[in-house]
Amino acid sequence: MEERTLSELKDLILAAQSGDRQAFSQLVELYQSRVYGLAVHLTGNLEDANDLAQEAFIRAYRYIGSFRHESEFTTWLHRITVNTWINMSRKSRGVVVESLDQDWNDDTKVKREVAATTGDPLEEFENSEFKSMVRSALKEMTEEHRTVLVMRELYGYSYEEIAEATNTSLGTVKSRINRAKSQFRSTISSLAGKFGIHLPAESKQRG
Structure with a gap:
């Protein structure tokens, strides 16, 4: 992931929240490996992980306005990915899927990363x-x-x-x-x- 200062990241997120699609595309490039990694762990296979990651970013784009900058953006994306996975799983089983039109804000601290050995x-x-x-x-x-x-x-x-x-x-x-x-x-x-x-x-x- 390309190194960005916290200030640069905040400016990028604010631009995306203002409707700047190029800014959001840059956010996708910065965080896609983390979202995909979580998707692989959740789905257990690469094909479904790719679908999940794409859907998660679609949801993130739709609800990015709800991000309040009170937490790490990674945490917010993780939460969306998990919720997307749960809803996709329910849908595949014919279970009624709850609306995703909700507050995605997360005030938790950044999560630990698994260091490469x-x-x-x-x-x-x-x-x-x-x-x-x-x-x-x-x-x-x-x-x-x-x-x-x-x-x-x-x-x-x-x-x-x-x-x-x-x-x-x-x-x-x-x-x-x-x-x-x-x-x-x-x-x-x-x-x-x-x-x-x-x-x-x-x-x-x-x-």
Whole structure:
């Protein structure tokens, strides 16, 4: 992502909010990798992730006027992506989709980013293998469990933020996350055994 100062980003967002399509296109270029990365984790495949990312940016363009500059723009885009995914999933199951004509403002702080690792070729290979197992484990989950686990573990959202974003109760969110973690650990352990990959005890007990 091209480096921009906070002032430059704010000016770009303000221009987009004033109807400047070129400014919004620049925002898409700046944030498309982050939105797409989240979309891949949510959908579990590249084709659906591409559709989700495109739809998320369409919604972002439509509702950018509701962004109040009280949070990181990335957080706001993440929230739209998650809500778009939930509504797309409901629509595919024939469930009535709630209107997206709402206040998309988010006063949460910026979420932690997953840092890229660097190391020797063997370490990179093992990291790649583990990422592949993670994707496989996530794909085996229900949409509800995958969504809350991705938001909690990969993007650092609080239980309260997840409940608000998914329009579910706090108790339901906690229950889904606990079940998702349990299923994830079980699936990862099974896949690791098949591929002969050793998981440290700390990794197995994480979460």
